[in-house]
Amino acid sequence: MNPIKTFLHHLFVPHQGNNYRAKALHIDFLTYYLLFALFLTFGFKILYAKSGDILGFATDITVDKLYQLTNSVRQQNQLPTLTFNEQLASAAQRKASDMFAKNYWSHYGPDGATPWDFILSSGYRYEFAGENLAKNFLFSQGVVDAWMNSSSHKDNILKRDYTEVGFAVLNGVLNGEETTLVVEMFGKPLSTPIAQERLTLEQPETLPNTVEAESPVTENKPVIQQPAILAQKTSPQSKNVGQISFNSSLIFLTFLFLAIILDFYFATKLHIIRITGKNLAHLIFIGFIFVGLLLLTKGSVL
Amino acid sequence: MKHLVIHIQKELKKNLFDYLLLITAGTLFLISLNIFKGERLLEFIILFIFISFYIVWGIYHHIIEDSLHLKTVVEYILIAFTLLFLLKIIILPG
Numbered sequence: 001m002n003p004i005k006t007f008l009h010h011l012f013v014p015h016q017g018n019n020y021r022a023k024a025l026h027i028d029f030l031t032y033y034l035l036f037a038l039f040l041t042f043g044f045k046i047l048y049a050k051s052g053d054i055l056g057f058a059t060d061i062t063v064d065k066l067y068q069l070t071n072s073v074r075q076q077n078q079l080p081t082l083t084f085n086e087q088l089a090s091a092a093q094r095k096a097s098d099m100f101a102k103n104y105w106s107h108y109g110p111d112g113a114t115p116w117d118f119i120l121s122s123g124y125r126y127e128f129a130g131e132n133l134a135k136n137f138l139f140s141q142g143v144v145d146a147w148m149n150s151s152s153h154k155d156n157i158l159k160r161d162y163t164e165v166g167f168a169v170l171n172g173v174l175n176g177e178e179t180t181l182v183v184e185m186f187g188k189p190l191s192t193p194i195a196q197e198r199l200t201l202e203q204p205e206t207l208p209n210t211v212e213a214e215s216p217v218t219e220n221k222p223v224i225q226q227p228a229i230l231a232q233k234t235s236p237q238s239k240n241v242g243q244i245s246f247n248s249s250l251i252f253l254t255f256l257f258l259a260i261i262l263d264f265y266f267a268t269k270l271h272i273i274r275i276t277g278k279n280l281a282h283l284i285f286i287g288f289i290f291v292g293l294l295l296l297t298k299g300s301v302l
Numbered sequence: 303m304k305h306l307v308i309h310i311q312k313e314l315k316k317n318l319f320d321y322l323l324l325i326t327a328g329t330l331f332l333i334s335l336n337i338f339k340g341e342r343l344l345e346f347i348i349l350f351i352f353i354s355f356y357i358v359w360g361i362y363h364h365i366i367e368d369s370l371h372l373k374t375v376v377e378y379i380l381i382a383f384t385l386l387f388l389l390k391i392i393i394l395p396g
Binding site for chain 1: 303305306308309313314324328332340352356360363364369373376377381382389392393
């Protein structure tokens with residue numbers, strides 16, 4: 001048997017050489033795992049501190065990825081892609097900041113501020129506009145998936161009338177919980193000469209009303225409730241750390257699960273009787289932890 | 303695989319109450335996690351309670367089976383706390 005096979009056999013298969021218990025599940029190895037987990041815990045803590053992220057919450061949501069996923073979904077539905085618009089992004093950023101400042105999770109502020117107020121105040125004049133919100137998600141894919149699973153948000157993403165989009169991902173404390181907010185704002189700018197002319201003639205009071213009356217305002221206020229995301233222009237470094245920490249946990253859980261399964265399988269096949277913890281109980285326990293880990297990646301949409 | 307299935311069936315039949323208790327606790331753990339989603343400190347407390355329960359469950363189960371050994375207790379503690387720290391990285395990384 002070549003050295004690698006011997007090593008794997010010793011690591012995962014119970015036999016006389018490892019006292020009839022997979023070496024990967026011996027007390028000394030389990031102690032190494034605990035030390036490794038502690039090392040990761042404190043290692044990531046230091047990395048977060050260095051990344052300047054004051055919030056203790058790891059997410060891997062980026063504007064680029066959200067933009068890419070949104071356009072990808074539109075392309076799959078034979079719709080034209082959206083152009084990134086800085087004014088809409090600015091409106092989204094200010095909306096997210098306003099939600100943290102005034103502590104609300106809604107399309108409308110406690111002072112009556114609407115999404116359209118943020119869009120108009122950013123200098124964007126629209127024919128159609130809409131907004132999607134999300135919080136407590138860990139990954140960009142999770143945010144877009146959640147929106148696509150909600151009919152109102154899906155309608156917004158797949159609305160043919162929209163031509164532009166802007167995003168904001170902001171970290172903060174909302175209702176006492178550290179979270180990441182994602183704001184996605186859609187729009188179609190006023191383009192007809194008549195509309196532009198009216199705009200230049202400055203009718204500030206009527207213009208927003210007129211525009212809102214023409215645009216499907218109610219449809220444009222789909223707020224998704226799901227996991228929220230930490231938003232505060234999360235630095236690329238902290239985003240990578242979030243992804244790495246999640247993947248590390250997932251890989252380790254899979255390794256442990258595999259080691260127990262193999263030990264369990266060979267021990268029952270070889271009718272080995274020994275004094276150890278119950279493999280079946282370990283598997284059930286790890287299974288629940290695994291599902292819990294997946295639950296933690298879910299947020300809410302509005 | 304046949305041996306494994308037979309062994310699991312025997313084990314569940316022999317300790318039905320214990321495993322039902324474990325599965326119930328696990329289900330409550332997931333429900334609680336879902337209810338308090340986003341509240342990071344509460345999520346960690348829920349996780350800690352489930353981890354502690356698992357260790358106590360292990361000790362109780364082996365006492366009932368008359369197979370309690372220090373090595374076994376240490377095994378439950380090491381596995382439980384390793385997973386606790388791994389999930390802490392996700393829940394409370396800072």
